[in-house]
Amino acid sequence: VQLQASGGGSVxxxxxxxxxxVVSGRDRGRSxxxxxxxxxxxxxxxxxxxxxxxxxxxxxxxxKGRFTISRDNAKNTVYLQMNTLKPEDTGHYYxxxxxxxxxxxxxxxxxxxxYWGQGTLVTVSS
Numbered sequence: 221v222q223l224q225a226s227g228g229g230s231v232x233x234x235x236x237x238x239x240x241x242v243v244s245g246r247d248r249g250r251s252x253x254x255x256x257x258x259x260x261x262x263x264x265x266x267x268x269x270x271x272x273x274x275x276x277x278x279x280x281x282x283x284k285g286r287f288t289i290s291r292d293n294a295k296n297t298v299y300l301q302m303n304t305l306k307p308e309d310t311g312h313y314y315x316x317x318x319x320x321x322x323x324x325x326x327x328x329x330x331x332x333x334x335y336w337g338q339g340t341l342v343t344v345s346s
Contacts, residue, residue: 221245223337225315230343231305239300241315241337251317252326253298254333255289257342259311267313268300269326278326282308305344312339 227239254269268279268289291298316333
């Protein structure tokens with residue numbers, strides 16, 4: 221599985237961005253996908269995740285109600301819609317995937333994801 225993240229940029233507080241993650245490879249349709257954020261000198265933290273079929277999602281408390289993760293399996297793409305952005309949302313955003321069964325819930329631990337994209341930078345200024 222290969223992942224290509226895009227959509228990052230520089231915005232002001234309160235604005236929106238939509239990140240995209242194109243998933244390719246043999247297991248692309250069988251993979252749960254998560255988004256993680258990392259800032260310099262800090263560990264990578266879970267932001268949002270979606271199950272293989274798209275029927276279940278999970279969010280970090282800090283982004284609940286502002287971010288929405290979705291997937292279009294026909295386009296092999298997972299989206300992260302980020303609204304009402306705050307300076308603390310700044311960081312490199314990585315999408316990650318791992319083949320799972322249909323019944324497996326969203327995982328928050330980065331160790332549960334086998335494949336990683338290259339990251340896209342989001343900068344939110346006040």
